[in-house]
Amino acid sequence: MKIFFSILLLFSLSFASDATIEVIKKVDSLPTIAVEDASTSYDESFKMKFFKTLIADLNVLSILNVDRYYRVNDFDASNVVVENKDFNYVLRYKLFQGDGGSLNVQMIVLQDNKQVFGKNYKVSNTNIHVFVSHAMAYDINEFMGESSVEWMKKKVIFSRIVAPKKSEIVISDYTLAYTHVIVTGGFNIFPKWANQAQSGFYYTSFDSGKPTLMYVDIKNGNKKNIISSDGMMVCSDVSDDAKTLLLTMAPSGQPDVYSFNVDTKKSQRLTTYKGIDVNGQFMENNKIAFVSERMGYPNIFSANRNGSGVEQLVYYGNSNSSCSANGEYVVYKARESSSAFNSNTFNLHLISTKTDSIRRLTASGVNEFPRFSKDGDAVIYIKNYQAQSSIGIIRLNHNRNFLFPLNSGRIQSMDW
Structure with missing residues:
Protein backbone atom coordinates (compact mmCIF):
# COMPACT_ATOMS: atom_id res chain seq x y z
CA MET A 1 0.00 0.00 0.00
CA THR A 20 -4.77 29.32 -26.41
CA ILE A 21 -1.64 31.24 -25.61
CA GLU A 22 -2.29 33.46 -22.62
CA VAL A 23 -0.10 36.37 -21.53
CA ILE A 24 -0.54 37.64 -18.00
CA LYS A 25 0.44 41.13 -16.76
CA LYS A 26 1.65 42.55 -20.06
CA VAL A 27 3.90 45.57 -19.63
CA ASP A 28 3.00 48.35 -22.07
CA SER A 29 6.23 50.30 -21.62
CA LEU A 30 8.38 47.73 -23.43
CA PRO A 31 9.90 48.43 -26.88
CA THR A 32 7.60 47.46 -29.74
CA ILE A 33 8.35 45.03 -32.56
CA ALA A 34 6.45 43.98 -35.68
CA VAL A 35 7.11 41.03 -37.97
CA GLU A 36 7.17 40.91 -41.77
CA ASP A 37 7.12 37.69 -43.81
CA ALA A 38 9.15 37.74 -47.05
CA SER A 39 8.98 34.01 -47.78
CA THR A 40 9.44 32.70 -51.31
CA SER A 41 8.57 29.04 -50.68
CA TYR A 42 5.88 26.97 -48.90
CA ASP A 43 2.12 27.22 -48.80
CA GLU A 44 0.08 29.70 -46.81
CA SER A 45 -0.72 27.16 -44.09
CA PHE A 46 2.94 26.51 -43.25
CA LYS A 47 3.88 30.18 -43.49
CA MET A 48 1.14 31.08 -41.02
CA LYS A 49 2.17 28.24 -38.70
CA PHE A 50 5.76 29.53 -38.64
CA PHE A 51 4.60 33.11 -38.08
CA LYS A 52 2.44 32.14 -35.11
CA THR A 53 5.28 30.11 -33.55
CA LEU A 54 7.67 33.05 -33.90
CA ILE A 55 5.17 35.51 -32.40
CA ALA A 56 4.70 33.19 -29.43
CA ASP A 57 8.47 32.88 -28.91
CA LEU A 58 8.95 36.64 -29.07
CA ASN A 59 6.21 37.09 -26.48
CA VAL A 60 7.83 34.55 -24.16
CA LEU A 61 11.03 36.64 -24.20
CA SER A 62 9.05 39.21 -22.18
CA ILE A 63 11.28 42.09 -23.33
CA LEU A 64 9.15 43.38 -26.21
CA ASN A 65 5.56 44.32 -26.98
CA VAL A 66 4.92 42.13 -30.00
CA ASP A 67 2.49 43.07 -32.76
CA ARG A 68 0.34 40.05 -33.70
CA TYR A 69 -0.67 41.14 -37.22
CA TYR A 70 0.62 39.13 -40.17
CA ARG A 71 2.12 41.38 -42.84
CA VAL A 72 4.07 40.63 -46.01
CA ASN A 73 6.99 42.50 -47.59
CA ASP A 74 9.89 41.87 -49.96
CA PHE A 75 13.02 40.78 -48.14
CA ASP A 76 15.13 43.47 -49.88
CA ALA A 77 12.54 46.23 -49.52
CA SER A 78 14.13 49.52 -48.46
CA ASN A 79 11.20 50.41 -46.21
CA VAL A 80 8.98 48.53 -43.82
CA VAL A 81 5.28 48.32 -44.67
CA VAL A 82 3.40 51.47 -43.75
CA GLU A 83 1.55 49.76 -40.88
CA ASN A 84 4.90 49.05 -39.18
CA LYS A 85 6.55 52.46 -39.56
CA ASP A 86 5.95 53.49 -35.93
CA PHE A 87 7.35 50.34 -34.32
CA ASN A 88 10.71 50.49 -32.56
CA TYR A 89 11.87 47.35 -34.37
CA VAL A 90 10.75 45.28 -37.34
CA LEU A 91 11.81 41.66 -37.73
CA ARG A 92 11.77 40.54 -41.36
CA TYR A 93 12.36 36.94 -42.40
CA LYS A 94 12.35 34.84 -45.55
CA LEU A 95 11.57 31.13 -45.65
CA PHE A 96 12.85 29.25 -48.67
CA GLN A 97 13.40 25.61 -49.52
CA GLY A 98 16.96 24.43 -50.08
CA ASP A 99 18.59 21.30 -51.44
CA GLY A 100 17.19 18.04 -50.16
CA GLY A 101 14.06 19.71 -48.80
CA SER A 102 15.92 21.72 -46.17
CA LEU A 103 14.26 24.72 -44.55
CA ASN A 104 16.33 27.89 -44.88
CA VAL A 105 15.56 31.13 -43.08
CA GLN A 106 17.08 34.57 -43.51
CA MET A 107 16.33 37.08 -40.74
CA ILE A 108 17.09 40.76 -40.33
CA VAL A 109 16.06 43.26 -37.67
CA LEU A 110 15.36 46.82 -38.78
CA GLN A 111 15.33 50.03 -36.79
CA ASP A 112 14.29 53.20 -38.63
CA ASN A 113 14.50 51.20 -41.87
CA LYS A 114 18.16 50.33 -41.24
CA GLN A 115 19.40 46.82 -40.57
CA VAL A 116 20.83 46.48 -37.06
CA PHE A 117 21.03 42.68 -36.85
CA GLY A 118 20.85 39.66 -39.12
CA LYS A 119 21.37 35.91 -39.16
CA ASN A 120 20.70 32.85 -41.32
CA TYR A 121 19.35 29.45 -40.24
CA LYS A 122 19.05 26.02 -41.83
CA VAL A 123 17.46 22.76 -40.70
CA SER A 124 16.95 19.50 -42.56
CA ASN A 125 13.17 19.71 -42.95
CA THR A 126 10.07 21.69 -42.04
CA ASN A 127 9.02 19.23 -39.32
CA ILE A 128 11.51 20.86 -36.94
CA HIS A 129 10.70 24.47 -37.85
CA VAL A 130 9.88 25.27 -34.21
CA PHE A 131 13.56 24.99 -33.30
CA VAL A 132 14.41 27.64 -35.91
CA SER A 133 11.81 29.94 -34.39
CA HIS A 134 13.18 29.29 -30.88
CA ALA A 135 16.73 30.03 -32.12
CA MET A 136 15.59 33.27 -33.77
CA ALA A 137 13.95 34.45 -30.55
CA TYR A 138 17.06 33.44 -28.59
CA ASP A 139 19.27 35.50 -30.93
CA ILE A 140 16.94 38.51 -30.71
CA ASN A 141 17.20 38.30 -26.93
CA GLU A 142 21.02 38.20 -27.16
CA PHE A 143 21.02 41.16 -29.55
CA MET A 144 18.92 43.14 -27.08
CA GLY A 145 21.49 42.45 -24.34
CA GLU A 146 19.07 40.64 -22.04
CA SER A 147 19.85 37.75 -19.68
CA SER A 148 20.21 34.44 -21.50
CA VAL A 149 17.21 32.33 -22.46
CA GLU A 150 19.28 29.26 -23.29
CA TRP A 151 16.41 27.15 -21.92
CA MET A 152 14.35 28.14 -24.96
CA LYS A 153 16.59 25.95 -27.13
Missing part, protein backbone atom coordinates in the same frame (compact mmCIF):
# COMPACT_ATOMS: atom_id res chain seq x y z
CA LYS A 2 2.86 2.37 0.81
CA ILE A 3 4.41 1.77 -2.58
CA PHE A 4 1.08 2.33 -4.33
CA PHE A 5 0.52 5.60 -2.47
CA SER A 6 4.04 6.82 -3.20
CA ILE A 7 3.54 6.15 -6.89
CA LEU A 8 0.41 8.28 -6.68
CA LEU A 9 2.58 11.07 -5.30
CA LEU A 10 4.82 10.82 -8.34
CA PHE A 11 2.11 10.28 -10.98
CA SER A 12 -0.10 12.98 -12.48
CA LEU A 13 -2.10 12.86 -15.68
CA SER A 14 -2.83 15.52 -18.32
CA PHE A 15 -5.02 15.47 -21.41
CA ALA A 16 -4.77 17.16 -24.79
CA SER A 17 -7.05 20.06 -25.75
CA ASP A 18 -7.05 23.38 -27.58
CA ALA A 19 -5.97 25.99 -25.07
CA LYS A 154 16.58 23.03 -24.68
CA LYS A 155 14.44 19.97 -25.24
CA VAL A 156 11.75 18.51 -23.01
CA ILE A 157 11.48 14.77 -22.43
CA PHE A 158 8.26 13.18 -21.23
CA SER A 159 6.42 9.88 -21.02
CA ARG A 160 2.86 9.50 -22.20
CA ILE A 161 0.40 6.70 -21.59
CA VAL A 162 -0.89 5.13 -24.83
CA ALA A 163 -2.72 2.08 -23.42
CA PRO A 164 -3.03 0.22 -20.12
CA LYS A 165 0.55 -0.55 -19.00
CA LYS A 166 1.87 0.84 -22.29
CA SER A 167 3.74 4.09 -22.70
CA GLU A 168 6.08 6.04 -24.95
CA ILE A 169 9.00 8.31 -24.14
CA VAL A 170 9.00 11.44 -26.26
CA ILE A 171 11.45 14.27 -26.90
CA SER A 172 9.99 17.68 -27.76
CA ASP A 173 10.63 21.41 -27.82
CA TYR A 174 9.67 23.51 -24.80
CA THR A 175 6.15 24.12 -26.10
CA LEU A 176 5.57 20.41 -26.97
CA ALA A 177 4.59 21.52 -30.47
CA TYR A 178 7.23 19.22 -31.97
CA THR A 179 7.41 15.63 -30.69
CA HIS A 180 9.67 12.70 -31.52
CA VAL A 181 9.05 9.26 -30.00
CA ILE A 182 12.35 7.75 -28.87
CA VAL A 183 11.27 4.74 -26.73
CA THR A 184 8.30 2.53 -27.57
CA GLY A 185 6.98 -0.83 -26.38
CA GLY A 186 6.37 -1.81 -22.78
CA PHE A 187 5.76 0.40 -19.77
CA ASN A 188 8.54 3.00 -19.61
CA ILE A 189 8.07 6.04 -17.38
CA PHE A 190 9.78 8.81 -15.36
CA PRO A 191 12.33 9.99 -17.97
CA LYS A 192 15.13 12.24 -16.68
CA TRP A 193 17.88 14.01 -18.62
CA ALA A 194 21.26 12.48 -17.74
CA ASN A 195 23.32 15.66 -18.20
CA GLN A 196 23.08 19.32 -19.10
CA ALA A 197 24.06 18.59 -22.70
CA GLN A 198 20.95 16.38 -23.01
CA SER A 199 22.99 13.72 -24.78
CA GLY A 200 21.36 10.90 -22.80
CA PHE A 201 18.55 10.19 -20.39
CA TYR A 202 17.39 7.78 -17.69
CA TYR A 203 13.98 6.18 -17.41
CA THR A 204 12.20 3.46 -15.43
CA SER A 205 11.34 0.24 -17.25
CA PHE A 206 8.93 -2.42 -16.00
CA ASP A 207 9.61 -4.83 -18.86
CA SER A 208 11.63 -7.27 -16.73
CA GLY A 209 9.01 -7.46 -13.97
CA LYS A 210 11.25 -5.56 -11.56
CA PRO A 211 11.48 -1.74 -11.80
CA THR A 212 14.78 -1.05 -13.57
CA LEU A 213 16.59 2.22 -14.24
CA MET A 214 17.76 2.36 -17.85
CA TYR A 215 20.13 4.77 -19.61
CA VAL A 216 19.83 5.74 -23.28
CA ASP A 217 22.59 7.39 -25.33
CA ILE A 218 20.71 9.61 -27.77
CA LYS A 219 23.56 9.76 -30.30
CA ASN A 220 23.73 6.02 -30.96
CA GLY A 221 20.53 4.74 -29.32
CA ASN A 222 22.39 2.31 -27.06
CA LYS A 223 20.66 1.30 -23.81
CA LYS A 224 22.23 0.27 -20.51
CA ASN A 225 20.75 -1.34 -17.41
CA ILE A 226 21.82 0.87 -14.46
CA ILE A 227 20.14 -0.52 -11.32
CA SER A 228 17.03 -2.47 -10.32
CA SER A 229 14.97 -2.54 -7.14
CA ASP A 230 11.86 -4.27 -5.89
CA GLY A 231 8.84 -2.03 -5.40
CA MET A 232 10.02 1.30 -6.88
CA MET A 233 12.76 2.78 -9.03
CA VAL A 234 12.64 6.44 -10.04
CA CYS A 235 15.45 8.84 -10.91
CA SER A 236 14.17 12.20 -9.65
CA ASP A 237 17.28 14.36 -10.11
CA VAL A 238 20.81 14.41 -11.54
CA SER A 239 23.68 16.46 -10.12
CA ASP A 240 25.16 19.26 -12.24
CA ASP A 241 28.28 17.19 -12.91
CA ALA A 242 26.06 14.21 -13.93
CA LYS A 243 27.92 11.92 -11.50
CA THR A 244 25.27 11.51 -8.78
CA LEU A 245 21.62 10.53 -9.10
CA LEU A 246 18.83 10.90 -6.57
CA LEU A 247 16.67 7.79 -6.71
CA THR A 248 13.47 6.68 -5.06
CA MET A 249 13.72 2.97 -4.24
CA ALA A 250 11.79 0.56 -2.03
CA PRO A 251 13.89 -2.63 -1.79
CA SER A 252 12.13 -3.61 1.46
CA GLY A 253 8.71 -2.13 0.68
CA GLN A 254 9.67 1.25 2.21
CA PRO A 255 10.02 4.09 -0.34
CA ASP A 256 13.09 6.17 0.48
CA VAL A 257 15.46 8.60 -1.21
CA TYR A 258 18.87 7.24 -2.19
CA SER A 259 21.96 8.75 -3.78
CA PHE A 260 23.63 6.74 -6.54
CA ASN A 261 27.20 7.20 -7.79
CA VAL A 262 27.26 6.78 -11.56
CA ASP A 263 30.95 5.77 -11.63
CA THR A 264 31.07 3.32 -8.71
CA LYS A 265 27.47 2.07 -9.14
CA LYS A 266 27.03 2.29 -5.35
CA SER A 267 23.91 3.64 -3.67
CA GLN A 268 23.42 5.23 -0.24
CA ARG A 269 20.11 5.47 1.60
CA LEU A 270 19.46 9.09 2.62
CA THR A 271 16.05 8.95 4.34
CA THR A 272 15.04 6.47 7.03
CA TYR A 273 11.55 7.59 8.09
CA LYS A 274 9.08 4.71 8.54
CA GLY A 275 6.77 6.11 5.91
CA ILE A 276 7.00 7.56 2.42
CA ASP A 277 9.96 9.70 1.27
CA VAL A 278 10.19 10.34 -2.50
CA ASN A 279 11.20 12.82 -5.22
CA GLY A 280 14.64 13.97 -4.05
CA GLN A 281 15.92 17.20 -5.60
CA PHE A 282 19.40 18.72 -5.39
CA MET A 283 19.66 22.14 -3.76
CA GLU A 284 22.55 24.49 -3.03
CA ASN A 285 24.84 24.20 0.01
CA ASN A 286 24.93 20.39 -0.21
CA LYS A 287 21.20 20.10 0.57
CA ILE A 288 18.37 18.12 -0.96
CA ALA A 289 14.61 18.67 -0.98
CA PHE A 290 12.15 15.77 -1.00
CA VAL A 291 8.47 14.90 -0.48
CA SER A 292 7.51 13.06 2.72
CA GLU A 293 4.30 12.06 4.48
CA ARG A 294 5.88 12.33 7.95
CA MET A 295 3.34 15.03 8.92
CA GLY A 296 0.40 12.83 7.95
CA TYR A 297 0.11 14.35 4.47
CA PRO A 298 2.62 14.98 1.67
CA ASN A 299 4.88 17.95 2.34
CA ILE A 300 8.29 19.28 1.31
CA PHE A 301 11.34 18.75 3.53
CA SER A 302 15.07 19.39 3.23
CA ALA A 303 18.09 17.47 4.45
CA ASN A 304 21.86 17.42 4.08
CA ARG A 305 23.12 15.35 1.17
CA ASN A 306 24.09 12.59 3.58
CA GLY A 307 20.51 12.44 4.87
CA SER A 308 21.10 14.18 8.21
CA GLY A 309 19.45 17.38 9.43
CA VAL A 310 15.91 16.80 8.14
CA GLU A 311 13.83 20.00 8.33
CA GLN A 312 10.36 21.03 7.20
CA LEU A 313 10.77 23.33 4.22
CA VAL A 314 7.18 24.31 3.37
CA TYR A 315 4.58 25.64 5.81
CA TYR A 316 1.82 26.59 3.38
CA GLY A 317 -0.59 24.32 1.52
CA ASN A 318 -1.93 20.81 1.91
CA SER A 319 -0.93 17.73 -0.06
CA ASN A 320 2.30 19.31 -1.33
CA SER A 321 3.05 16.37 -3.55
CA SER A 322 5.75 17.46 -6.01
CA CYS A 323 8.60 19.93 -6.19
CA SER A 324 11.57 21.12 -8.23
CA ALA A 325 14.65 22.87 -6.84
CA ASN A 326 17.18 25.29 -8.28
CA GLY A 327 19.80 26.78 -5.99
CA GLU A 328 18.03 28.39 -3.04
CA TYR A 329 14.60 28.21 -4.69
CA VAL A 330 11.95 25.50 -4.58
CA VAL A 331 8.75 25.46 -6.63
CA TYR A 332 6.09 23.06 -5.38
CA LYS A 333 2.52 21.95 -6.03
CA ALA A 334 0.02 22.56 -3.21
CA ARG A 335 -3.64 21.68 -2.84
CA GLU A 336 -5.64 24.78 -1.90
CA SER A 337 -9.15 23.37 -1.67
CA SER A 338 -10.77 20.28 -0.13
CA SER A 339 -13.95 19.63 -2.07
CA ALA A 340 -15.48 16.17 -1.99
CA PHE A 341 -17.78 16.94 -4.93
CA ASN A 342 -15.89 19.35 -7.20
CA SER A 343 -12.39 19.48 -8.66
CA ASN A 344 -9.81 20.77 -6.23
CA THR A 345 -7.36 23.57 -6.97
CA PHE A 346 -3.64 22.79 -7.03
CA ASN A 347 -1.42 25.83 -7.43
CA LEU A 348 2.33 26.25 -7.78
CA HIS A 349 4.26 28.25 -5.21
CA LEU A 350 7.83 29.50 -5.05
CA ILE A 351 9.88 29.73 -1.86
CA SER A 352 13.45 30.66 -1.01
CA THR A 353 15.49 28.92 1.65
CA LYS A 354 16.95 32.33 2.59
CA THR A 355 13.69 34.15 3.36
CA ASP A 356 10.24 33.42 4.79
CA SER A 357 8.43 34.80 1.76
CA ILE A 358 6.21 32.67 -0.48
CA ARG A 359 5.07 33.54 -3.99
CA ARG A 360 2.06 32.00 -5.66
CA LEU A 361 2.80 31.35 -9.33
CA THR A 362 -0.60 30.14 -10.55
CA ALA A 363 -4.15 31.07 -9.59
CA SER A 364 -6.59 28.39 -10.75
CA GLY A 365 -6.99 24.85 -11.98
CA VAL A 366 -4.71 21.89 -11.42
CA ASN A 367 -1.08 22.85 -11.99
CA GLU A 368 1.53 20.08 -11.89
CA PHE A 369 4.93 18.78 -13.02
CA PRO A 370 6.84 22.01 -12.18
CA ARG A 371 10.39 21.95 -13.53
CA PHE A 372 12.97 24.73 -13.33
CA SER A 373 15.10 25.68 -16.29
CA LYS A 374 18.80 25.14 -15.54
CA ASP A 375 19.39 28.87 -14.99
CA GLY A 376 16.34 29.17 -12.73
CA ASP A 377 14.79 31.91 -14.89
CA ALA A 378 11.76 29.90 -15.98
CA VAL A 379 9.43 27.14 -14.78
CA ILE A 380 7.64 24.75 -17.11
CA TYR A 381 4.48 22.98 -15.91
CA ILE A 382 1.17 21.48 -17.04
CA LYS A 383 -2.10 23.27 -16.35
CA ASN A 384 -5.55 21.65 -16.37
CA TYR A 385 -8.44 24.09 -16.14
CA GLN A 386 -12.07 23.92 -17.32
CA ALA A 387 -11.53 20.80 -19.43
CA GLN A 388 -8.51 22.36 -21.14
CA SER A 389 -4.88 21.32 -20.74
CA SER A 390 -1.87 23.45 -21.54
CA ILE A 391 1.87 23.64 -21.17
CA GLY A 392 2.75 26.65 -19.03
CA ILE A 393 5.93 28.71 -18.99
CA ILE A 394 6.47 31.09 -16.06
CA ARG A 395 9.10 33.80 -16.51
CA LEU A 396 9.97 34.37 -12.86
CA ASN A 397 12.01 37.54 -13.30
CA HIS A 398 9.39 39.10 -15.56
CA ASN A 399 6.29 37.98 -13.64
CA ARG A 400 4.65 36.64 -16.80
CA ASN A 401 2.89 33.38 -17.53
CA PHE A 402 2.36 31.81 -20.97
CA LEU A 403 0.12 28.90 -21.94
CA PHE A 404 0.46 26.72 -25.05
CA PRO A 405 -1.95 24.06 -26.35
CA LEU A 406 -1.20 20.57 -25.07
CA ASN A 407 -1.70 18.08 -27.89
CA SER A 408 0.56 15.28 -26.72
CA GLY A 409 -1.95 13.03 -25.01
CA ARG A 410 -1.86 11.69 -21.49
CA ILE A 411 1.34 12.85 -19.80
CA GLN A 412 2.79 10.71 -16.99
CA SER A 413 5.91 12.74 -16.14
CA MET A 414 8.38 15.11 -17.80
CA ASP A 415 11.78 16.75 -17.45
CA TRP A 416 13.31 19.88 -18.93
